[in-house]
Amino acid sequence: MKRFMTLLVLSLSVPIAAQTGLPPAPYADRQLDDPKQEAVASDLMEELRCLKCQSQSIADSNAPMAGDMRSQVRERIAAGETPEEVRNWLIERYGNWVTYDPPIASAVTWPLWFAPIILLLAALWLARGRFRKSRGDE
Amino acid sequence: MNRWLLWLPLVLFGLFFGAVAIGLMMPKDNIIESKMVGKPMPEFALPAANEQRPALASADLFGGKPTLLNIFASWCMPCIAEAPQLLELQRAGVEINAIASRDTPEDIANFLNRWGNPYTRIGTDTTSKVQLELGSSGVPETFVIDGNGIIVHQHIGDIREEDVAKLIELLEEAG
Numbered sequence: 001m002k003r004f005m006t007l008l009v010l011s012l013s014v015p016i017a018a019q020t021g022l023p024p025a026p027y028a029d030r031q032l033d034d035p036k037q038e039a040v041a042s043d044l045m046e047e048l049r050c051l052k053c054q055s056q057s058i059a060d061s062n063a064p065m066a067g068d069m070r071s072q073v074r075e076r077i078a079a080g081e082t083p084e085e086v087r088n089w090l091i092e093r094y095g096n097w098v099t100y101d102p103p104i105a106s107a108v109t110w111p112l113w114f115a116p117i118i119l120l121l122a123a124l125w126l127a128r129g130r131f132r133k134s135r136g137d138e
Numbered sequence: 139m140n141r142w143l144l145w146l147p148l149v150l151f152g153l154f155f156g157a158v159a160i161g162l163m164m165p166k167d168n169i170i171e172s173k174m175v176g177k178p179m180p181e182f183a184l185p186a187a188n189e190q191r192p193a194l195a196s197a198d199l200f201g202g203k204p205t206l207l208n209i210f211a212s213w214c215m216p217c218i219a220e221a222p223q224l225l226e227l228q229r230a231g232v233e234i235n236a237i238a239s240r241d242t243p244e245d246i247a248n249f250l251n252r253w254g255n256p257y258t259r260i261g262t263d264t265t266s267k268v269q270l271e272l273g274s275s276g277v278p279e280t281f282v283i284d285g286n287g288i289i290v291h292q293h294i295g296d297i298r299e300e301d302v303a304k305l306i307e308l309l310e311e312a313g
Contacts, residue, residue: 022240022241022264051170065276068265068266068267069266072267091173093173094275
């Protein structure tokens with residue numbers, strides 16, 4: 001009896017205060033029928049940043065807005081857009097901030113890519129004198 | 139010369155320490171501004187949110203007169219806080235259109251009956267489609283649009299008392 005009551009209570013319970021009363025967008029949590037397109041879309045979703053919970057990708061986030069973004073990504077991929085077109089569509093609206101794989105050419109990101117190479121070259125140049133000296137001692 | 143060079147590591151450490159201290163003490167700026175400011179309004183046509191006001195399409199914003207486009211939701215607390223300021227703007231003769239974000243017709247009606255309805259038209263955006271088109275990342279947000287449909291300003295967050303004068307000024311400049 002107790003178990004039955006527990007089940008009854010659980011089955012009747014609803015969340016008290018969901019953030020919005022609406023169901024998620026059509027493709028927020030539903031995979032595309034074509035597995036190839038779904039793979040492309042989910043790879044892209046891993047690299048797009050959630051606008052609400054800013055340290056998560058839209059694939060990881062359960063914010064309603066992230067669901068809406070996932071749905072947009074899937075719908076656009078299903079309509080034949082390439083992942084780069086979808087990414088650029090978002091960059092046009094939110095800036096490079098929205099992608100975890102920003103373009104190298106941007107003024108802010110190029111030091112990220114090239115600083116290690118420059119530092120390594122500088123270190124080699126500094127160490128060059130030492131190697132030469134030790135060889136001379138022999 | 140070499141004696142001065144001796145201090146270089148300490149100076150570098152000081153710079154590093156300063157950078158970390160600034161990063162820790164200054165709150166991170168989490169506001170993502172729309173890159174659509176300065177660009178024309180993207181094309182959209184949203185159905186009416188409920189029977190209180192007509193539907194909203196992008197063509198309604200090309201009327202030759204600057205307007206405000208407010209994004210709100212009945213489930214959004216700061217939207218209640220900005221309601222008096224929106225009514226004040228409406229009384230000042232500003233045309234305000236709205237996009238209701240992820241909302242139901244009943245909840246929108248309750249919200250407007252309780253906190254006032256300063257809107258000319260209200261479109262309902264149940265899957266954030268138009269919000270994403272606009273580069274908007276939350277509610278409430280308010281866009282200033284000039285008469286030709288160009289977005290001239292994005293106000294992120296609720297409109298406070300002190301923001302009203304600035305918005306009116308922006309609307310006059312856009313006219």
